Structures are given as structure tokens and as C-alpha cells.
Amino acid sequence: MTIVVATRVLRFRHVGIMARHNYLVAAGIVGVAGAGILNPANSLALGLVAIVFLTVIGISLSFLDLKLPQRIGNKPIPLISYGKMEKKQLRKVNMTIENLLGQLRLNGVFKLDNVENAYFEATGKVSVVKKAEARPVFRQQLNLGTKMACPPIQLVYDGKVIEKNLKRLALDHRWLEKELQKQGFASPRAVFFAALLENGSLYVCSH
Amino acid sequence: MVVIAITDLWQFVLRAVGVGGIFLTVNIMLPRRTSGLFAGYDLMFLWLFGGLAAAPLVNGSVELEQSITAMLAVLACHLSLSRLALYSTTAAKLITGQPVLLVENGKVIRKNMRRALVPAWMLLAELRCAGLSDLSQVDYAILETCGRISVIPKSELWPVTAGDLGIKTSPVVQPSLLIEDGKILTDNLKRLNYDVQWLRRELSKQGVARLEDVYVASIDGHGQLCFSYKD
Known part of the structure; x- marks a missing residue:
């Protein structure tokens, strides 16, 4: 305990x-x-x-x-900068080449020339910054416009309405029941889980 | 009973403070790789350190000095093992083990799976965690020395990159931190040939009245400032 x-x-x-x-x-x-x-x-x-x-x-x-973040030595240590491995730093942190390659693989890097920078973070993890042309295409690059990003907000769990979230969204029970009825549920009690998604639609799961 | 020796609460508190001090020093001295768990021995040493540091709190007959000596010995062991692995590949093989190829060119290597004691369900679980649904999507899977499995999907399943589409990109430049928790990091400012006046001016353009109100501010390679308030 x-x-x-x-x-x-x-x-x-x-x-x-x-x-x-x-x-x-x-x-x-x-x-x-x-x-x-x-x-x-x-x-x-x-x-x-x-x-x-x-x-x-x-x-x-x-x-x-x-x-005192600076004082305890929490700065990231560069292992690869501008595509070149930093031998001195690798030695200093006792990292073998196999260690480094393994960490890069775990970060999804299969082609070494794709790496712009790699850092040894104070948390013990290796972080990788890929070269711009090796990154997945962003929506911005294809001029796709912006989307709203927001984590789903839980409204019902195990048949019980989560009042706090409903209130925060300035919605009421009537709205919720109407939305649930649209999807064929009589009341929140018939629902295991419901959440509001960022596009305004309601995700509902029955018991 | 050993416990009686430290029933005196004050002595216990003193011990706890001592142990806290040990934790702090060890925290600074401990090699970064231990918490990255690059190999099995990193894990063992790390837990050993914790156990040794806490020992004076558990057992009254263990003195702080004993615990410190033991930890120094263990630290020396860890450092010498890491150094040895660094300068000799044979030693590295013995100390950290070698990455094991589990899937090669889409074919599972049963011999290696057996040798590494990895059952099929574990491999499939790791594939799913890497976002792949099926063995047919895998080109390579490698059991790393840290015990995690890295997965290389077949090239037709790689995400499309800007390079693939011939989209022009500007080079990635790492941002530098300029303010942290309201404190200006003058070293970083100087390195980039900026000064505090400039920072104040630029941030006031974006509506910041007092630099002390800023929690973090950073500047990216294109000179774009980015900040977040304390509250």
C-alpha cells in the first residue's frame, strides 16, 4: 500500500x-x-x-x-551534428557505435544520411532530428490548409455523464441525449463511452 | 535487533539527509547511459546503486560510509566496463551483447528467434507497437541490446517524404532556448549575437510587457521567436 x-x-x-x-x-x-x-x-x-x-x-x-536545470547537467549532448558523428562526445558518454546505431534504428532511422542531428538527452534517451527532405510531407507543404487539433473530451463513461466536461463545453443534457438518440441510443445509461471529437462529432460505444 | 540502534528518530532523520545527499551526488555522477538502458548491465547497475544508496535507511548496522564505498566500487565497475566495451569490439560483444537479426528481407530467422528466446507472439506484438499489422509489411526486425525490437518496414510502406515529392525544403536548424522560467540565458543570446535589449524589443512587439512573465522563449534557425507565458 x-x-x-x-x-x-x-x-x-x-x-x-x-x-x-x-x-x-x-x-x-x-x-x-x-x-x-x-x-x-x-x-x-x-x-x-x-x-x-x-x-x-x-x-x-x-x-x-x-x-537548477542548468546546474545539474541536463543539457542535451550532441552525438551527430549536421550529419557528422561526434566521436569525442560518443567517447565521453561511453557509447559504442553499436549502441548509437541501435538507438537510431529504434528511432526509425534506417539511412544514416537522413540524420541531421542526434542528441543524447539527460533522460538517457537519444533524440533524432531528420533532414528536412527526409521528413514526412507536412500538410503545409501540400497547401492543405489547417485543421483543428484537440484531444477527445470524454462525456459519458459506463453509463454516467461526466458533468464537469459537459459544463466546460457549455453543453447540456438535452443536447447530449439528442445526439445519442441520433445514433440510436435511448439515454446515456445505454452507452459505455462517449466523447466529443475535434470535428464536432460524437464518438459513441455501447456496453 | 539492529533496529533498536536507530530507533532514535533524530538519528534516522540525519541518516535520511545523508542518503539524500548520496542520491544527489550519484545522480550527477551517474553516466547518462544508465537511465537510457542501452544494455542489460546498465539496468542492473542502476538498481544496485539505488539499493546501496537506500541501505542505511533499511539496516541500522550499515553506516553511510560503507554505502558510499560500495557505490564508488560499483561505479568504478560500471565505468570500466563501459570503457572496455568502447575500445574493444570483442569485449563489447561479451558485455553488452550484439543486436540480433530476427527478420531479414521479410523472412523470419527461426534460429535467431530461438537463440534470443523471442517467441513469435512477442515479435508480432512489437510489430503492432511499431504500427505494422502483419509480418508481410516488415523488411527487417532487430532485437537491440537494450531488449527492444527495432522494425524497418518495407520501403513501399515508408511515409512519403518531402524529398520523394521533390518539394523544396529549408534546412532544419535547431532552436535555442533564450528564456527559461523567467531567467534570460545570456550565454545563448551572446552565442547568436543578440543582446537583452534586442530580446526585450522583439518580445514587446509580440505584446510581452515584462520578460519575467515569460516561462520559456526560444528562437529557431530562421530567427522566429516563440514563447509561452508563465500563467
């Missing part, structure tokens, strides 16, 4: 693990929890206190990250 609470308090970035200390703290918490299970001599209360302290440490390190 404490582990679950700790992961919630540590915020999302811990689950996604973004920086080195996120790993460290996670490993520490698991270590404490594991020791508590293996050794009955370690009292449960003490283990809990230890996890609480580790959580506090994790949060303060994340906070430091927020306040």
Missing part, C-alpha cells in the same frame, strides 16, 4: 522514469520494501518511515531539477 501511495505522491514522471534519480529512488524504495519482506527483524513501521523518507528525497531532487 505504501508503495502505491509513494508512486502517486512522486507524480507521473516517476512511473515514466525520466531522470537518473527517478530510477535511483525507485530502486531504493523497492530495496526497502524487499528487505521488509525478507527480514522479519526489520519492523514494518521502520520500513514505512524509510519509504516516506525516500519519497521526500525523490521529490526534493525533482524539485532541484526544476529550479
